[in-house]
Amino acid sequence: TLTLRPLTGLPNAPTHDNHLYTLTWPSLSPVEQSALDGPCAILGIDDPDSAQALRDVLDAPAQICTGLDQISELPDPPPVILVPCPAAGTDRVVGGAHALTRRVLRLLQEYLTDERLAGSRVVLVTTNAVAVDTSEDVDLVQSPVWGLVRSVQAEHPGRITLVDLDDRPAAHQMLLPAIGAALDRDEPQLALRGTNVHVPRLTRLPNGASGGDEDGAFGTLVPGGTVLITGGTGTLGRLVAEHLVTTHGATHLLLASRTGPDAPQAQELSRHLEELGANVATTACDTADPDQLAELLAGIPEDHPLTAVIHAAGVIDDAIATSLTPEQVDRVFAPKVDAAWNLHHQTRHLPLDTFVMFSSAAATFGPPGVAGYAAANGFLDALAAHRQAEGLPGQSIGWGYWQQETGMTGHLTDTDRNRLTRSGMTPITSEQGLALLDAAVRSTRPHLLAAPINVRQLTGPAAPLFAALVQGGATRPTAAASTRTAGLADQLAALSPDEQDERVLDLVRTNIAAVLAHASPEGVDTSRPFNELGFDSLTAIELRNGLSNATGHRLPATLVFDYPTPLALARHLRSQLAPSTPQLVLHQLDTLESTLAAITREDITDTKITKRLQGLLTKIGKLGSPAGETNTLDDLRSATNEELFKLVDDDLNIS
Incomplete structure (x- = not known):
């Protein structure tokens, strides 16, 4: 028989606050002399002055090159290619962010598709693109680059390193030693502040560490003030609007979206909120257009002035980095970068109590396939830091993915959701998300991540970003890969040729089953082409990365196209791992x-x-x-x- 009884007194039961994280930047242990093997090349992105300025402060031989083709034609391409991003002024923030992101994307696409540079690593050097502590201001033009590159790093491990400097000469002089330490310790991202080298680590926001008033920013909504919600007719906008009315007593809501009252369920939402006692205006407005936003703000009545802004608008346009187009980047930037900057610029003179932007954890975690989206949300995270540095309210909340289908998650397949689950992400329920929102706005930090993480999924060789969450910290990928490679080679060496074929084919089928969320490897038909098995460009990249990690061999991104069936791929890998x-x-x-x-x-x-x-x-x-x-x-x-x-x-x- 089976007897059930209620479970009571569970110790340390998780609360919603347990799913709030912050990005910290601890110092790396003392960094000694550079471990770089040979001279490096410096490549200016249409900006030779930046390249020359960087070489002037380096205490090492470095050749300035005008393009990647010049580097790839060298008899021995250098092991490191330094790419300084030019600093930009604040007069053309939006245009500068678009232009620099497109230029960096184009450069990385050329680099990743040139097999002659397969042995070289690009080190992208930014200046003040990230805030190491909450007192720092940031360069808004360069900040999207970090979100972009984090996603590209996930697609092409071991090919790109991010380094952010401050304006002090000491940081520039530490650049080469820091890069050497990063390569030696498998740290993909660094920030240099003077002579200190910092690395990003995700840490849990302790319960009760939010700070501020007990009721939080929403608890201090000005009575009679207007709350503007962009993306207000979307799934998340509707949830937040009702929550502000029922929980925080909001009485005047302005819901803005590109379709406004013509959006699905918009009329029904307005009636529902009015029945709850709120005055609701639903307006069609593209906040990425400064003129439309100015007209919208001018229409807010003086007796109910704007006191809170919640920017929840956004679109997503997925593609792997080598296929991402400038038009896709611009499309994703419009409701994020353009609209957020317009909201900041046109409301900065108003006495706002709340300015909250809905960002994405993708800007920090850097999942594959969303480089443009991650870049756009990286701008929101930086804008929150910039606003606080100017003494203005500002917060960016990097959300994980919501269980309730939204306009940005409705396209996710079972394979996509399985990929998120294997990365440690768990879906956010509506109730959980609203509780996380309340907990987040109680914090004075400009940037928080609201993303339930299954720490058990992070055990083993976790990425350095998650090292603080995993017991024992992160495993060094290089050492782990070397161990796996040696172990696999030894296993194959002890087998007959037929057994070697079977062992490698089993490895391929196991990785395919994991990528496609099959119940077991036995269900993989090894004679069917990959496109018939359900592979697309993103799952092909994921399979390549899984097999590279398992074998310790750097495999091309075109792997499943060069060897179009699992059987052909297994035979190729066997020839590499156990050659005749x-x-x-x-x-x-x-x-x-x-x-x-x-x-x-x-x-x-x-x-x-x-x-x-x-x-x-x-x-x-x-x-x-x-x-x-x-x-x-x-x-x-x-x-x-x-x-x-x-x-x-x-x-x-x-x-």
Whole structure:
């Protein structure tokens, strides 16, 4: 029999506050001399002055290049390519943010698709693009770059490093040592403040650490004041509007969206809120258009002045980084970057009590496939810091994904949701989200993340960002990958060729099942093309990354297109992981050829190289001769150098 009883007295039961996180920047342990191997190149993004200024402060040889093609054509491309982002003024914030984000995206697309640069790492250098502490102001033009690159880093691990400097010369002089430390410790993101090197870490906001009034910003809504909600007719806007009326006593709401009263359920929402006792105006307004916003604000009655702004508008346009277009970036930026800046600029003279922006955790976590969206929300996070630095109210809440379907999550498939779950994200219920909103606005911090995280999913080699949440911290990916690679190679070496094929095919099927959320690897048909199995560009990237991590080999982004079935892919991986004897010999001959090119004939004559090669060729001749027959290669021991070189060139085809 089964007997059930209520569970009572559960210790440390999680509350909504437990799902609020903040981004901290602890100092890295003392950084010593640079571990960079060889000189670096400096690439100016249409700005040679920035490149020259950076080289002037580096205590190391560095070549300034005008384009990636110039670097890729070098005989030995440098291991590190420094790319300084030009600082921008505040007169063209929105235009500058659009332009710089597009330029960085174009550069990264060129870099990631040039196989000649596969051994080089791009280090993108920004200045004051992120706030290491709450007292810092930020460069709003450069801030979207961090959201963009974080997503690209997830798609292409180990290819890009982000470094943010302050204006002090000491930070520039620490750049190369810090990069060396970052590469050695597998830290993808750094911030240099003077001689201190900081790394981003996600930490839980302690219960009761919100600060401010007990009732929070919403508890201090001015009676009779107007609350503007952008995206007010969308799913989240409707939830927030009702919550402000029923929980916080809001009496005058202005709901703005591009479609306004023509939006689905807009009329029904207005009637419902009015029945609850609120005065509601629903207006069609594209807040990305400064003229439309100015007209909207001018229409707010003087006896009910604007006292609170909640910016919840947004759209998403997904694509992997190498396929993302400038038009997609602009489309996502419009309701986020353009609208938020317009709201900031046109209300900064008003005595607002609340200015809350709905951002996304994507700007901090950097999931794959949303580089443009992450960049746009990175601007909101920076704008909140900028407003507080100016003494204005401002807060950006980076949300995880909501369980209730919204205009930005309705396109998610089971595969997408499974990817989020495996990353540690759990969906936010409506009740939970509103409670998180109340908890967040009680905080005085400009940026918080409201994203329930399943810490159990982060166990093992967690990303450095989550190291503070995982017991024992993050595992160093390089060491872990080396261990896995050695272990897999040893396993394959002990197997027969048929067993090797089976083992690698099982590895491929297991990773496919994980990406496509199959119940077991056995359900994967190894003869069907990947596109018929349900793969798209994003799942192809995820499979490539999973197999790269499992094998320790850097695999191309075009992997599933180069090897279009699981069986073909497994055979390719097996040839890389456990090459046959002829493959090993050919690889060693390639190495020998490149080595011989570096020495002179006199070196060969003065050493035992000739005799060794003659002896090896004699053995090859005997292996290829029928028993009892005399092979002419037996006479190679008496061959001259010229005859030997001709034989190597003609017969072995390694010239």
